[in-house]
Amino acid sequence: SEVTVSAAASLTNAFKEIAQNYQTQYPEAKVALNFGASGALLQQIAKGAPVDVFASADQETMDAAEKQGLVANADRRDFVKNALVLIVPVDSTLNIKRLDDLNQPTVKRIAIGNPASVPVGRYTQHALEAAKLWPALESKTIHTQNVRQSLDYVARGEVDSGFVYATDAAIMKDKVRIAMEVPLNVVISYPIAKLKASTNADEAKRFIAYVFLPQSQAILNKYGFQKP
Amino acid sequence: MNPAWTALLLSLKVAGWATLLNLVGGIAVGYLLARKRFPGRDLLDTLLTLPMVMPPTVLGYYLLVLMGRRSWFGAWLQEHFGISLIFTWQGAVIAAAIVAFPLVFKPARAAFEAVDGQLEQAARVLGVSEMAIFFRVTLPLAWRGILAGVLLAFARALGEFGATLMVAGSIPGKTQTLSIAVYEAVQAGQDDVANTLVLLTSAVCIAVLLLAGRLAPGRIANQMQG
Amino acid sequence: MNPAWTALLLSLKVAGWATLLNLVGGIAVGYLLARKRFPGRDLLDTLLTLPMVMPPTVLGYYLLVLMGRRSWFGAWLQEHFGISLIFTWQGAVIAAAIVAFPLVFKPARAAFEAVDGQLEQAARVLGVSEMAIFFRVTLPLAWRGILAGVLLAFARALGEFGATLMVAGSIPGKTQTLSIAVYEAVQAGQDDVANTLVLLTSAVCIAVLLLAGRLAPGRIANQMQG
Amino acid sequence: MQFDLHVKKILESGKRRFELDIAFSSDSQRLVILGASGAGKSLLLKAIAGLMTPDSGHIRLGGTTLFESAARINQAPQLRQLAYLFQDYALFPHLNVAQNIAFGLNKGWRNPPVTVQNEKIDYWLQAFQLQSLARQLPHELSGGQKQRTALARALISEPRALLLDEPFAALDQSLRVSMRQELDSLQRQLQVPMILITHDAEDAKVFGEQVLNVHEGKLL
Amino acid sequence: MQFDLHVKKILESGKRRFELDIAFSSDSQRLVILGASGAGKSLLLKAIAGLMTPDSGHIRLGGTTLFESAARINQAPQLRQLAYLFQDYALFPHLNVAQNIAFGLNKGWRNPPVTVQNEKIDYWLQAFQLQSLARQLPHELSGGQKQRTALARALISEPRALLLDEPFAALDQSLRVSMRQELDSLQRQLQVPMILITHDAEDAKVFGEQVLNVHEGKLL
Numbered sequence A: 001s002e003v004t005v006s007a008a009a010s011l012t013n014a015f016k017e018i019a020q021n022y023q024t025q026y027p028e029a030k031v032a033l034n035f036g037a038s039g040a041l042l043q044q045i046a047k048g049a050p051v052d053v054f055a056s057a058d059q060e061t062m063d064a065a066e067k068q069g070l071v072a073n074a075d076r077r078d079f080v081k082n083a084l085v086l087i088v089p090v091d092s093t094l095n096i097k098r099l100d101d102l103n104q105p106t107v108k109r110i111a112i113g114n115p116a117s118v119p120v121g122r123y124t125q126h127a128l129e130a131a132k133l134w135p136a137l138e139s140k141t142i143h144t145q146n147v148r149q150s151l152d153y154v155a156r157g158e159v160d161s162g163f164v165y166a167t168d169a170a171i172m173k174d175k176v177r178i179a180m181e182v183p184l185n186v187v188i189s190y191p192i193a194k195l196k197a198s199t200n201a202d203e204a205k206r207f208i209a210y211v212f213l214p215q216s217q218a219i220l221n222k223y224g225f226q227k228p
Numbered sequence B, C: 001m002n003p004a005w006t007a008l009l010l011s012l013k014v015a016g017w018a019t020l021l022n023l024v025g026g027i028a029v030g031y032l033l034a035r036k037r038f039p040g041r042d043l044l045d046t047l048l049t050l051p052m053v054m055p056p057t058v059l060g061y062y063l064l065v066l067m068g069r070r071s072w073f074g075a076w077l078q079e080h081f082g083i084s085l086i087f088t089w090q091g092a093v094i095a096a097a098i099v100a101f102p103l104v105f106k107p108a109r110a111a112f113e114a115v116d117g118q119l120e121q122a123a124r125v126l127g128v129s130e131m132a133i134f135f136r137v138t139l140p141l142a143w144r145g146i147l148a149g150v151l152l153a154f155a156r157a158l159g160e161f162g163a164t165l166m167v168a169g170s171i172p173g174k175t176q177t178l179s180i181a182v183y184e185a186v187q188a189g190q191d192d193v194a195n196t197l198v199l200l201t202s203a204v205c206i207a208v209l210l211l212a213g214r215l216a217p218g219r220i221a222n223q224m225q226g
Numbered sequence D, E: 001m002q003f004d005l006h007v008k009k010i011l012e013s014g015k016r017r018f019e020l021d022i023a024f025s026s027d028s029q030r031l032v033i034l035g036a037s038g039a040g041k042s043l044l045l046k047a048i049a050g051l052m053t054p055d056s057g058h059i060r061l062g063g064t065t066l067f068e069s070a071a072r073i074n075q076a077p078q079l080r081q082l083a084y085l086f087q088d089y090a091l092f093p094h095l096n097v098a099q100n101i102a103f104g105l106n107k108g109w110r111n112p113p114v115t116v117q118n119e120k121i122d123y124w125l126q127a128f129q130l131q132s133l134a135r136q137l138p139h140e141l142s143g144g145q146k147q148r149t150a151l152a153r154a155l156i157s158e159p160r161a162l163l164l165d166e167p168f169a170a171l172d173q174s175l176r177v178s179m180r181q182e183l184d185s186l187q188r189q190l191q192v193p194m195i196l197i198t199h200d201a202e203d204a205k206v207f208g209e210q211v212l213n214v215h216e217g218k219l220l
């Protein structure tokens, strides 16, 4: 029996491993993984894509799914945590310890995911607003469409710093350096849920349960995610 | 089987079918626009060009709206044929075909318009039916121009991922085409994988295009009276 | 000023320049491929088609690698001209131009190949230089086919966002084109905004295409002897 | 009545206006049309072949009505079964000489193969001295070779009438004589009406049972 | 020496092979070339005009060397300043009659305007009875009108020699007479050498100071 899992792009590597293990353990099961931006995944589901499990990179998207009646509140659980970090190119001479340091004139460009559409951008906006820096830094901001774009810009030295998830920074350890972990008053947690329309509910539940098992959490941890 | 290999085969299947659909549809529409006079002809031409002007992801979103189970069209397909296009390679074919369609019909129209009408007249007098004239005179003489568009459409269908991703998703082995795999590899920071896949796509594309170029009949039009 | 308005003007500027670059470059390359014989001609044709086959985002990534501050080319531009293409509308022009280039040169090549060589011969005997023959005979006779490609390229440049986004970023009022705005609206779930912007883009595109169609000389080729 | 026609057509190009208005009926099998350049000879032939639709009038050939504006009859060119030689040949540039000649023999969706050969084709290749050129493409032919190919293509299909627009214009004297003979015997054998446009007095003598003089769109 | 040439060229199409090998020198100003269809007359003229490059040989015209394979001289057609009438006219389909005629008068990058007019053009329109057709496009012309336009286009530019491939083939008798006169007086006035291909005995009589007979690529 096949179970279709739509998962946020940032989960790609980890979920591929987990799905493989799952299939080894349950040879009769087949996991079809579908990756994309959380918002796009939701749109597909809303238009009737045959998905059984949805793993989103933010709470808002899952909230929206709940509001549209696609998932039941009882079915959703947070399964990992991520951290927001400020990164600079490895060879950067900037000395940034606090968010205030971004005000230095030597910091000319900052890559931030577009708060309107990219979850990491929303978290960044929260953090900068809390630090009363949001309007002041606006002129230095380069809006990006996803985390990967911010990461590329920092890695290639096109911007002086950028806000990404800890998991993204882990991808390019050789090119970017974490300057600081950004303090947030909310937790960045990823929810996972079975969909109401799932035609394969038992398998969906079993897969979700599998994601919470220690061996799966270890894999997630390997890619920079933290326990919820 | 190697996943890159699977993705390649899928890509070729999707691009191949999309190109085939466009070949037939593009030739038909191009011919219609070139030869029939009707009110709103140029407007129709322009409207059919619009898929080019929309960001593919956005186009994909509209396709999703149109073909989803909740739409009347999607529901109708589901009910009468048990077909769901979302998350299937057939859906990917439709997305790729729509994205690339203008690339075929517009050059085809121009090529048909360049065919000397007197040659069709001559064929008519010789008693050959309109349909046969199309296949024996018009199409061969317009073929080089049409082929240029078809090859572009094939390349575009092979490279398309925005609309495809939206409609068909990215399910390895099922709907994950090569270019979606490339996109994901880049997203996931696997630059080597991305580079390898890009090289693979390019090599396949070069091979197909060179082969197709060979299939073209000699540059007859150019030598017509030269 | 209304942000949609700003984005529209920027889009037209970017697409306009990209189309202009492609018009010149595409005609030159198309003519070269049609008329000059040299080893590797078909291979060159195929290689130049590759931008079509790469997912635009990936292409954008490569452009970033090529034109970025850390590349020798980017560094050279920076050093000698103080130009940085990344995050500028000029960068967007280059990205859009590269994405759309195959749409121009390939139909142009086919159109040039369809021009009757004897007419150029006739012009030669009349003492008109090769360059003048090109502008007075070859180009007018190939124009319809070329125009089809150029209009496609314009539409594509207007709709492109994958590569543009990567190279130029999305800085409202500076590099946020209309199609990037559409994309962002769809991503953000703002369907009404997206719909409005899509309608705006489509209207502009329809207007430009219809206008350009009017500029085409009458369907002469078709009537040549008809 | 072999020919019975009345063709009216007005053509306009910018300020210039050309009016074709020709009516005649004739029982002779062989008609020669003479007239100055631009008089409307080719247009008349095109109207008979169905390639130009008159504004009004009628066209009857050997008893069959091909066109009649009042009765809204307008037979498709395909159904008229005529042999028509275009003044500028209109050879198919993508087909070789033999393929061009064979074009009308099969009405299917495929062109004759490059190596097409059969008795009829051989006969006409022979008659018009084109044997050695059978596999050449039109752009590799001389002017007279093109004309002969076009003529063979028109005549091969046993038509109900022959419409020939200056069939020998591009030919040298000796070839002209032999092809005139060929055409003469073909017409006698098929017993079909023939209209021939020519500038050659000799043609008029051989074929002109009746000679029509066209002047500025009208019969003299 | 007005003409001094030796042209060798081998053309192959599939199995068929055509060999052109013609050498002659002549002091007469007016040469007429006769020969069967496909003999190589048009090819010879193309070689002189520079539109076909011989495999070997030389071409000298009124003292100037246009081509000499040994010395690797091969003047561009543009520099040869010849009037050349193509057997199939080669009119520019996108230009009207007056524009076609005016084409070679200016060598710049722009075509003459649709309304082009000047004394020279008027003269030739008049001489060839094309006045009323000045603004028509080639596809709106009759066969003879096309030929006259092409001839006017070739002659207007005061060339160093006239190369005419069947210049009157599409014309009726009376027009032929008047245009023969026109050409005759033009040639006398310009005093330039002329080569004319024809099938018309009358042409040969009027223009044939010397007549060359070509047969299967060779001089007889």
Ligand SMILES: Nc1ncnc2c1ncn2[C@@H]1O[C@H](COP(=O)(O)OP(=O)(O)OP(=O)(O)O)[C@@H](O)[C@H]1O
Residues within 6 Å of the ligand: D011, D012, D013, D018, D035, D036, D037, D038, D039, D040, D041, D042, D043, D044, D087, E133, E136, E139, E140, E141, E142, E143, E144, E145, E170, E172
């Ligand atoms: N499409 C057109 N539009 C306008 N006028 C046209 C068109 N086609 C032909 N004509 C005009 O109609 C007249 C008759 O043309 P037609 O071709 O019948 O002449 P013709 O008698 O065959 O002459 P020729 O002996 O030179 O071939 C000419 O004056 C020509 O200019």
Ligand SMILES: Nc1ncnc2c1ncn2[C@@H]1O[C@H](COP(=O)(O)OP(=O)(O)OP(=O)(O)O)[C@@H](O)[C@H]1O
Residues within 6 Å of the ligand: D133, D136, D139, D140, D141, D142, D143, D144, D145, D170, D172, E011, E012, E013, E018, E035, E036, E037, E038, E039, E040, E041, E042, E043, E044, E087
């Ligand atoms: N491109 C080509 N390839 C092969 N053979 C050719 C080519 N062009 C011409 N020929 C051959 O060369 C020969 C001479 O052609 P040419 O056009 O000079 O004949 P011509 O003497 O002008 O005849 P006509 O009076 O019929 O016009 C012909 O037999 C023709 O088939």
Ligand code: MOO
Residues within 6 Å of the ligand: B055, B056, B057, B159, B160, B161, B162, B163, C055, C056, C057, C159, C160, C161, C162, C163
């Ligand atoms: O314009 Mo796209 O979605 O990046 O193929």
Ligand SMILES: [Mg+2]
Residues within 6 Å of the ligand: D041, D042, D043, D087, D165, E142, E143, E144
């Ligand atoms: Mg005529």
Ligand SMILES: [Mg+2]
Residues within 6 Å of the ligand: D142, D143, D144, E041, E042, E043, E087, E165
């Ligand atoms: Mg000839």
